[in-house]
Amino acid sequence: MNLKLKIWRQPNASAPGKMVDYQVSDISGDMSFLEMIDVLNEQLIETDEEPVAFDHDCREGICGMCSMYINGEAHGPDRGVTTCQLHMRKFKDGDTIYIEPFRAKGFPVIKDLVVDRSAFDRIMAAGGFVSVNTSGNTMDANAIPIPKPDADEAFDAATCIGCGACVATCKNSSAMLFVSAKVSQLALLPQGKVEAKQRVLSMVEQMDKEGFGNCSNTGACEVECPKGISLSNIARMNREYLSASITGDK
Amino acid sequence: MSKLNSRIPEGPLAEKWTNHKSHINLVNPANKRLIDIIVVGTGLAGGSAAASLAELGYKVKAFCFQDSPRRAHSIAAQGGINAAKNYQNDGDSTYRLFYDTIKGGDYRSREANVYRLAEVSANIIDQCVAQGVPFAREYGGLLDNRSFGGVQVSRTFYAKGQTGQQLLLGAYSAMSRQIGKGNIQMFNRHEMLELVMVDGKARGIIARNLITGEIERHSAHAVVIASGGYGNVFYLSTNAMGSNVTASWKIHKKGAYFANPCFTQIHPTCIPVSGDHQSKLTLMSESLRNDGRIWVPKKKEDVEAIRSGKLRPRDIKEEDRDYYLERRYPAFGNLVPRDVASRAAKERCDAGYGVNATGEAVFLDFSSAIERYGREKAAVEKIDNPSIEKIRDLGKQVIEAKYGNLFQMYEKIVDDNPYETPMKIYPAVHYTMGGIWVDYNLMTTIPGCYAAGEANFSDHGANRLGASALMQGLADGYFVLPYTIGDYLSNDIRTGKISTDLPEFEEAEKSVRERIDFFMNNKGSKSVDHFHKKLGKIMWNEVGMARNAEGLKKAIDDIRALRDEFWKDVKVPGTANSFNPELEKAGRVADFLELGELMALDALTRNESCGGHFREEFQTEEGEAVRDDAHFTYVAAWEYNGDPGKANLYKEELKYENIELKTRSYK
Numbered sequence: 001m002n003l004k005l006k007i008w009r010q011p012n013a014s015a016p017g018k019m020v021d022y023q024v025s026d027i028s029g030d031m032s033f034l035e036m037i038d039v040l041n042e043q044l045i046e047t048d049e050e051p052v053a054f055d056h057d058c059r060e061g062i063c064g065m066c067s068m069y070i071n072g073e074a075h076g077p078d079r080g081v082t083t084c085q086l087h088m089r090k091f092k093d094g095d096t097i098y099i100e101p102f103r104a105k106g107f108p109v110i111k112d113l114v115v116d117r118s119a120f121d122r123i124m125a126a127g128g129f130v131s132v133n134t135s136g137n138t139m140d141a142n143a144i145p146i147p148k149p150d151a152d153e154a155f156d157a158a159t160c161i162g163c164g165a166c167v168a169t170c171k172n173s174s175a176m177l178f179v180s181a182k183v184s185q186l187a188l189l190p191q192g193k194v195e196a197k198q199r200v201l202s203m204v205e206q207m208d209k210e211g212f213g214n215c216s217n218t219g220a221c222e223v224e225c226p227k228g229i230s231l232s233n234i235a236r237m238n239r240e241y242l243s244a245s246i247t248g249d250k
Numbered sequence: 251m252s253k254l255n256s257r258i259p260e261g262p263l264a265e266k267w268t269n270h271k272s273h274i275n276l277v278n279p280a281n282k283r284l285i286d287i288i289v290v291g292t293g294l295a296g297g298s299a300a301a302s303l304a305e306l307g308y309k310v311k312a313f314c315f316q317d318s319p320r321r322a323h324s325i326a327a328q329g330g331i332n333a334a335k336n337y338q339n340d341g342d343s344t345y346r347l348f349y350d351t352i353k354g355g356d357y358r359s360r361e362a363n364v365y366r367l368a369e370v371s372a373n374i375i376d377q378c379v380a381q382g383v384p385f386a387r388e389y390g391g392l393l394d395n396r397s398f399g400g401v402q403v404s405r406t407f408y409a410k411g412q413t414g415q416q417l418l419l420g421a422y423s424a425m426s427r428q429i430g431k432g433n434i435q436m437f438n439r440h441e442m443l444e445l446v447m448v449d450g451k452a453r454g455i456i457a458r459n460l461i462t463g464e465i466e467r468h469s470a471h472a473v474v475i476a477s478g479g480y481g482n483v484f485y486l487s488t489n490a491m492g493s494n495v496t497a498s499w500k501i502h503k504k505g506a507y508f509a510n511p512c513f514t515q516i517h518p519t520c521i522p523v524s525g526d527h528q529s530k531l532t533l534m535s536e537s538l539r540n541d542g543r544i545w546v547p548k549k550k551e552d553v554e555a556i557r558s559g560k561l562r563p564r565d566i567k568e569e570d571r572d573y574y575l576e577r578r579y580p581a582f583g584n585l586v587p588r589d590v591a592s593r594a595a596k597e598r599c600d601a602g603y604g605v606n607a608t609g610e611a612v613f614l615d616f617s618s619a620i621e622r623y624g625r626e627k628a629a630v631e632k633i634d635n636p637s638i639e640k641i642r643d644l645g646k647q648v649i650e651a652k653y654g655n656l657f658q659m660y661e662k663i664v665d666d667n668p669y670e671t672p673m674k675i676y677p678a679v680h681y682t683m684g685g686i687w688v689d690y691n692l693m694t695t696i697p698g699c700y701a702a703g704e705a706n707f708s709d710h711g712a713n714r715l716g717a718s719a720l721m722q723g724l725a726d727g728y729f730v731l732p733y734t735i736g737d738y739l740s741n742d743i744r745t746g747k748i749s750t751d752l753p754e755f756e757e758a759e760k761s762v763r764e765r766i767d768f769f770m771n772n773k774g775s776k777s778v779d780h781f782h783k784k785l786g787k788i789m790w791n792e793v794g795m796a797r798n799a800e801g802l803k804k805a806i807d808d809i810r811a812l813r814d815e816f817w818k819d820v821k822v823p824g825t826a827n828s829f830n831p832e833l834e835k836a837g838r839v840a841d842f843l844e845l846g847e848l849m850a851l852d853a854l855t856r857n858e859s860c861g862g863h864f865r866e867e868f869q870t871e872e873g874e875a876v877r878d879d880a881h882f883t884y885v886a887a888w889e890y891n892g893d894p895g896k897a898n899l900y901k902e903e904l905k906y907e908n909i910e911l912k913t914r915s916y917k
């Protein structure tokens with residue numbers, strides 16, 4: 001198929017950006033979206049233009065690095081997939097595709113479609129862990145049985161890939177889905193329960209510092225999340241947060 | 251002169267590690283604060299090492315080229331992690347895990363290292379659970395296990411098809427905690443481009459800030475390379491797009507020996523190549539072989555009919571199917587080790603039985619498992635006389651709970667529903683057993699330079715067993731390196747900060763700048779990918795699943811020619827002082843173009859078939875590998891001397907004192 005592309009080009013963080021038109025032809029439906037961009041980039045290199053910068057690494061939907069805003073949706077029109085897992089068969093010959101970076105105050109643009117998501121790392125450093133050293137002599141792994149439903153629920157929350165689609169989708173640029181996924185995972189497990197209060201307070205504080213907006217319960221994040229992280233995590237985090245702030249005991 | 255001293259501790263196998271730990275030199279906590287360690291790579295090995303070293307009190311600088319340490323490609327490991335916990339009470343033990351790993355590696359790994367790996371494996375699970383890793387559990391609340399290839403016990407711990415992700419996020423959490431405390435300084439979007447040596451010791455690195463293009467000097471008392479494997483030399487592999495050999499290759503060129511470079515793992519169950527546009531291949535976890543049966547049609551006419559779409563796989567009658575793994579290897583069936591399964595698939599496809607248009611695919615079929623689980627579930631749910639549809643429905647639910655994400659991934663890529671029709675799979679490059687040579691302490695032949703995880707060669711011999719990569723990465727990073735590095739660093743407590751103004755730093759920086767300037771000014775006519783794809787084709791055709799002397803010689807010539815062409819004609823757009831992915835790739839492909847030749851040379855020198863290294867000249871009439879223990883029971887360690895094709899070979903003889911060398915049989 002032949003496609004028209006309108007892509008956000010921005011040389012660096014401080015320069016202004018704009019949408020630029022491109023054309024690609026002979027795109028097969030079996031290509032992934034990023035492979036289509038590869039084709040465009042080869043074309044640009046050929047004609048001595050600068051290729052479009054974009055983030056990607058695993059190209060199998062697990063590293064969370066790819067991050068495109070395609071036709072007004074984070075990771076594009078398909079559900080439950082990242083940009084690298086989106087296939088061109090979801091488009092038709094002659095389509096015009098709009099491609100932009102994830103936009104949010106907390107995610108400044110580095111170049112073209114590449115944004116800086118290190119705010120997520122800082123939120124993690126504020127409390128996204130269990131304070132246990134790697135001594136190798138912790139207790140036996142089976143010493144505390146964990147009810148399967150709790151373990152499964154913790155796992156579901158833990159599958160967040162830190163891509164930031166939730167933030168890019170949210171009209172308030174809220175990072176609540178991302179933060180609540182980590183808070184929930186650890187709060188659901190006995191090992192993480194111990195520091196649950198301190199954790200939620202520190203992570204939320206850092207989240208606010210990074211300039212992410214408030215959650216107004218619209219639920220768009222859940223729809224666009226490639227890993228199906230559930231809104232119920234946000235509800236759980238709100239409960240944890242409330243009880244931690246009321247008791248004040250960190 | 252060879253510097254190969256494996257420093258294997260004295261004493262009986264089972265006591266070596268404990269003895270070693272109790273006699274090793276230590277650095278006291280106050281002094282650790284005066285010592286800097288650089289860790290390159292933040293996957294399971296690098297991430298866990300950085301976290302553990304920082305916990306011990308060292309000052310750590312960690313580097314990754316991705317935008318966050320959490321992206322490292324360990325994240326994509328699917329199936330699980332082995333540990334000799336014997337929770338299933340099926341006769342597992344440290345010794346059995348040790349034995350399986352040595353045998354699985356086709357007797358080309360070091361006994362002492364592998365035993366240590368098996369020994370610390372149980373601790374890894376304890377550690378990860380303590381960190382909040384949500385492993386799969388049974389209804390009683392205890393940890394669940396599954397089986398992997400090449401073994402007859404259930405010792406694999408897992409978190410659905412995302413075990414690597416969960417373990418890596420555990421290590422990343424541990425790192426994050428130390429980053430928050432200021433004990434790890436994290437350098438995201440940085441790439442190491444040179445090792446700096448002072449007085450014969452590793453004392454720092456030159457790194458490029460990938461956002462600004464700045465060239466930076468970083469000093470330390472020791473440098474740990476944990477940058478993963480080099481599978482991307484094949485262009486198409488299951489590695490991430492950015493996975494590269496550059497850090498390893500730089501230290502190799504500065505004196506670290508490269509061991510067994512030809513030992514690469516071709517994983518049997520990947521999604522087949524669909525066309526020339528393809529940028530990477532996707533793995534379908536080995537865990538699927540627990541429940542999936544691999545087959546091709548027995549009759550050529552059925553093959554034709556399937557290829558042309560006249561018949562569907564399910565139209566082929568049971569007796570007309572060739573479950574070739576079950577036929578050839580009845581004892582292990584679909585769970586033979588990866589090298590064996592891959593070669594068997596290639597054998598069938600080469601004989602003309604491949605089931606897709608390119609002739610390079612076999613079926614991985616879940617219909618028997620779906621029915622078996624369906625009947626079980628119907629019985630548990632007390633459903634009398636369930637219809638076959640009901641049974642299949644129930645069975646699909648079980649399969650979905652076990653492998654849901656893998657099935658979804660397959661469906662998205664191939665546009666085919668694997669619950670209804672068998673998956674099509676074919677082998678693809680996945681892992682590299684070879685890597686930087688290290689001694690028992692994981693130190694390379696450069697004093698103060700260490701290699702951990704997939705980047706080193708140490709534990710998997712000529713073939714790695716499934717679910718052992720995660721085990722090794724975490725063992726190296728959490729439990730081995732943090733102790734053994736003290737032995738070396740105890741001499742450095744009075745050294746003080748290493749200055750980055752030393753002439754050695756200046757010189758290293760200069761060579762990095764020169765190379766970058768070369769790329770920016772070359773103004774060739776072909777993109778980096780053009781050369782990378784060509785290299786990949788040479789490697790896959792001649793240094794892939796089956797090799798022979800003639801092809802390997804040809805590969806060496808072709809790679810040399812391609813390398814010349816690359817330097818003459820590569821075109822790198824953009825500028826050096828900005829975010830420039832093409833420039834990054836150019837540097838990486840330049841290194842692959844040298845490594846590829848060394849791999850071919852190593853394969854040519856090893857006149858035997860063992861594990862992932864299959865030389866067509868050395869096979870039985872039934873096509874089984876013929877190992878030559880009399881001449882090749884050694885680790886081939888290569889020293890760089892200016893030309894990868896003329897590298898010096900040193901041999902570390904492998905001694906088997908606790909295991910008898912036997913022909914590997916899975917029949």
Ligand code: SF4
Nearest residue numbers: 160161163164166225
């Ligand atoms: S919650 Fe979903 S959308 Fe947000 S970062 Fe995690 S995986 Fe991405």
Ligand code: FES
Nearest residue numbers: 057059064066084
């Ligand atoms: S590139 Fe890793 S999730 Fe898309």
